[in-house]
Amino acid sequence: MMEAEYTTIKPQSSLLDIDMKELWRYRDLIYMYTKRDIVTFYKQTILGPLWFVVQPVLTTVMFMFVFGNLAGISTDGIPGVLFYFSGIIIWNYFADCLNRNSKTFTDNQSVFGKVYFPRLVVPISVTISNLVRFLIQLVLFVVIYLYYIITGAGILPNLYLLLLPLLVLMTAGISLGFGIVFSSLTTKYRDLTFLLQFGVQLWMYITPIIYPLSSISADKQWLIQLNPMTSIIETFKFGALGTGVFSWGWLGYSFGFMTLILFIGIIIFNKIEKSFMDTV
Amino acid sequence: MPTAIKIENLSKQYRLGVIGTGTLSHDLNRWWTMNVLRKEDPYLKIGETNDRTTRGESDYVWALRDINMEIEQGDVVGIIGKNGAGKSTLLKILSRVTKPTTGTIKYRGRIASLLEVGTGFHAEMTGRENIYMNGSIMGMTRAEITRKLDEIVDFAGIERYLDTPVKRYSSGMTVRLGFSIAAHLEPDILVVDEVLAVGDAEFQKKAIGKMQDVSKGEGRTVLFVSHNMASVKRLCKNGILLENGLIKKSGLIDEVIDYYIDNYQSEKSMPYVEVTKEMHDKNRSLKAKFLSFEHIKGSTKYATDEDIVLRIKIYSDYDIQNCRINSTVYTSEKVAICNNSSEDYFHIYAGQTIDVEYIIHNPGLVIGNYNMNFSIGIGNMTEGETNYDVVKAPITFEIDKPYKDENKYYVKWDKHGWGNIYMRTETRVL
Secondary structure: OOHHHEEEEOOOOOOOOOOHHHHHHOHHHHHHHHHHHHHHHOOOOOOHHHHHHHHHHHHHHHHHHHHHHHOOOOOOOOOHHHHHHHHHHHHHHHHHHHHHHOOHHHHOHHHHOOOOOOOOHHHHHHHHHHHHHHHHHHHHHHHHHHHHHHOOOOOOOOHHHHHHHHHHHHHHHHHHHHHHHHHHHHOOOOHHHHHHHHHHHHHHHOOOOOOOHHHOOOOOHHHHHOOHHHHHHHHHHHHHHOOOOOOHHHHHHHHHHHHHHHHHHHHHHHHHOOOHHHHO | OOEEEEEEEEEEEEEOOOOOOOOHHHHHHHHHHHHHOOOOOHHHHHHHOOOOOOOOOOOEEEEEEEEEEEEEOOOEEEEEOOOOOOHHHHHHHHOOOOOOOEEEEEEEOOEEEEOOOOOOOOOOOEHHHHHHHHHHHOOOOHHHHHHHHHHHHHHHOOHHHOOOEHHHOOHHHHHHHHHHHHHOOOOOEEEEEOHHHOOOHHHHHHHHHHHHHHHHOOOOEEEEEOOOHHHHHHHOOEEEEEEOOEEEEEEEHHHHHHHHHHHHHOOOOOOEEEOOHHHEOOOOOOOEEEEEEEEOOOOOEEEOOOOEEEEEEEEEOOOEEEEEEEEEEEEOOOOEEEEEOOOOOEEEOOOOEEEEEEEEOOOOEOOEEEEEEEEEEEEEOOOEEEEEEEEEEEEEEEEEEOOOOOOOOOOOOOHHHHOOEOOOOOOOOO
16 A cells, blocks of 8 residues: 555654645635625624725725824825725724634634644634725726716825725735734733734724824834835825825835745744644 | 555544643743743643542543554445444544544545535525535535536426525425535445434435445445444444444344344333333323332243233323224334224223233244333224323333244344344144
8 A cells, every 4th residue: 555645643843844735625615615704794683794894984084084084193184084984994804803813722622623724724814804805995996986086176096096905905914924923922921812903903003094104203204114014005195196105115025024924934833733732 | 445544553642731821822821831931731730639640641631542444445334332432533534624633544545524404505505506515615626516517406306496595495495405415425435424314204215315325336336334223224234333432332233233132222111110200292181090010020031932921010190992902013222113002991090000911922033132112091093082191212122032932933023124123933734
């Protein structure tokens, strides 16, 4: 009998022993998990998928009232709706993915404890299902956007808007990377769950969502730009609304950041998924 | 037959609670003390000040130790053992839920586990959606599931509910659906853990039949963990007995089960047993009740053709006319062999304690251990009956030889093929 026909279960594998082929074999499971995520979200609701847009719309209204009207923070001359909504949908995508992915192991303990499949399936499908939500929200954004263009508010898209797919990819990558790092660590250290919850909330304030990056004095902008989400959101606003700080350098930085965090995340995740049943 | 699973020097160690305190602060403190200050593990000291000599040994337990075995393709192997023997750990490693500490397992093809059926079922999703979900979790592709959908639904018997959310299903339906998906998975190796304990009798029969088909017809390997010796025996060809993480015995299932029963389940066979409070069935009035049982000959051992004679002490609170005692005889595997409905009525008066002699004439049972349930009451099954007291297995007996007459010739009885009852027959040329 040829050895090659056998699957071997061994104690510890090396750090880089990551089976991407296996993940590909389980692509149907990724599809099923994604579908389940989306479908079960609005089961037994009347509004159905409409719920996907209720939250960002209400948040936008709230931001317009609190930050725009009460606090009077500048929106770079852009109508508040567009300014806030564009930031919020990207940020929501990021934050939702990060929060859910950071709980991968603890939330799926019962399934993981019974059946083997590449565990990365779960965070990947969470990232995809949230992408679908994001796209639905994006449709609403486009509707509002077209309204402003037609009514002539002086907003015009430029070529940089073509970077949008890359921006979405980077958002997905960073949230996936951070998410799986945290999920790996929370199997043992539950403290991190609490840290992450308000950490993500605070993170939003160092991302230019409720204020434009240009409102920060030029010599301190780099502090905010160290946040990899900054250049993603600024680039989107720059492409779609024509205002904002765009720099290839900082966008490259974010891309490098994403690659690094994904790489680290996959390695840690791969190591943890083999022993987590004993420590969780 | 080629080897389906080969296990070599497999061990699994678990760390006990105190060390893995599991919070970042403790681990950082340990890392700091050990790597920066170069001192001993601070948390190891806390737990170990009392007895330093046993350090290391007490912190770790071996759930499995040096397991070596080979399982042939198409074999149905029963894994038995007491709770904590390591059965579930073995299955968990096999189904790749956790990693072994040392050793390797090599296997061919796809393993599917039924550690618990219906894994990943989502209450809000319909039966159909859950079939796809559960099937893909088990490693099927969507195309495969679509091909098998009708069969799965048919086997589970849930056609009508296919597009209804699973939360509306009865628990039995959920289990049937879960089992049905797993059974149609066509894995090369199927791992089953106690699932047959659920579902109604008809479904259990179907499930056992399906598992037999799977192994016989399609050459698949099945590993079956159960406490139910009767179903293990029916299903499996070979068996493995685990004890404290070690293989205690392996071989033909009958031998392994016999060994297990003889060594682990043998109730103390006492010739005289007083009935304690806990032994009475809680649902009975105890108007009359059993006080004690005794083998009159002072031993629990009998020959197949020897009358079993018991002395039973009974007490009654009431005058009871036409009282009778019934009994049921069970094998040590808890399979009922026969029920004895007595027509011998007796009277007992209020406040009286009496002794009765209870005789099983020429029992005809083959060598083995048996126990009996007793009931005292009035009436019989055709006219309706009332039992005042029922006691389960108060007394056991052992048939240790086929004939009272030591010189009589006999063949070695194959209990597993020939059954438990030795009927006396006569053949006459007319």
